[in-house]
Amino acid sequence: MARMPKEHLEARRRQILDAARHCFIRNGFHATSMQDVLTEAELSAGAVYRYFKSKDDIIAATAAEALAEVASAFEADDGARPPDLDNIVDLVLGVERPPLSGSQESAQLLVQVWSEALRSPSLCTKLREVMAEARGVVGGLVARHQQRGLLPADVPAEHVADVLMALVDGFLVRRAVYGHADSAAFRNGMRALMSAPAQATRQR
Amino acid sequence: MARMPKEHLEARRRQILDAARHCFIRNGFHATSMQDVLTEAELSAGAVYRYFKSKDDIIAATAAEALAEVASAFEADDGARPPDLDNIVDLVLGVERPPLSGSQESAQLLVQVWSEALRSPSLCTKLREVMAEARGVVGGLVARHQQRGLLPADVPAEHVADVLMALVDGFLVRRAVYGHADSAAFRNGMRALMSAPAQATRQR
DNA sequence: CGAAAAAGAACGAACATTCCTTTTTTAAGA
DNA sequence: TCTTAAAAAAGGAATGTTCGTTCTTTTTCG
16 A cells, blocks of 8 residues: 655645645635646646645635634733733734734735635634634733723723724735835834823713 | 717616626625626626626726725815814714715725735725825824824824724724624724823833 | 556536627608 | 618627536556
8 A cells, every 4th residue: 555644645735725825815816726726836636636625625724724823813912911002013913923924925815815704604704703812812901901000991891902903904904005014103103192192082 | 870878878887887896795806707797787798898898897997986985085084174083983984974884885895905906906006096195184184183282293194194094994894894893882992092091102 | 566646638617708689779851 | 750770789699718627547656
């Protein structure tokens, strides 16, 4: 019998997923053809279809990895001492840190995942799960800030968490479209907003 | 000679674009087939191809309208008395106001436009132009706040504008994916963040 | 040697688009 | 006002291509 080392199976999957990721980032999920993926992976159709049963299967796996990247980026901050909130973008998208450090490419893929989630119920579910978990993590971070009097306590932590997560999403959009998306300037802007004199945010 | 009323030409274009918009929101630009659009518009291929020379043409027109919607949503705030910054999301995405009031559908289409811009250089250019203009408008709004002492003046207005626009983008993502995206809760979260005690945003 | 892996030709379905036909509409002529 | 001819619009079958996938063959390797 000739069974190949089990690690080679995983290596091939990796090779295919990496190639597909490249193609998807370059051209989107549905404007990318299987031939594009085959060429990029330098494999034949017969080879690829041994490891994935369909194109949708490859899309799902690629999207799942992108979401896992996001999830781990948020999880990494859990349990750590609460950092400054205006640094959250850096914390989640930080340049040197492993998660989401792929920079523009990861951001671009994530935008495609969002748009694919609009038409794929299963992906939408997964996306919501990841967002819900992240909301919990960030919400906990906010709550700790509130307990220390660093944030007003009369607003649900989840509401503040939603704003912070929207900031991250918005930053990702800019990074995906523009490429550069200066995180230092972004942090400056956040700091300015958060240090606004109290009268600027009057109740109504 | 038999020339039809010129208004009917525009009405047909509208009919086709409306149908296409529906399809694109439901299934994305590239997973939507021409047959889908023809069926939704209740027209034949021959009819549609009299008004648009290709599918890409329809995609471009749809995306252009989506971007125009965004542009007008930002422009509407220009010149007006400076509103509270924590209301910017409401101002731009307000429920009763004409622009972007399509709510979830507009948000979903915009996410698709973002992802299409990643593979279409011309759409990318247009998107950047719209964002640049909006940045100018919001930047001016921030500058006026700075002059009144409502915001720290030692940070470039554009940096603060970037943060505010990222907030809007992030809110759109949540509205597209979740549907509801409670803007009142969002505004509460923003207000909490902006009324953070000064020591929460220490320099480093 | 024999089984697993890869190759690549082959396949039917679906695609965007075109082309020819039919219907509708308008404007002029009787 | 009614008819008619020409032109525009719409219909829908046809076309050639490209797609995702399968199937058969060849290669590789334990």
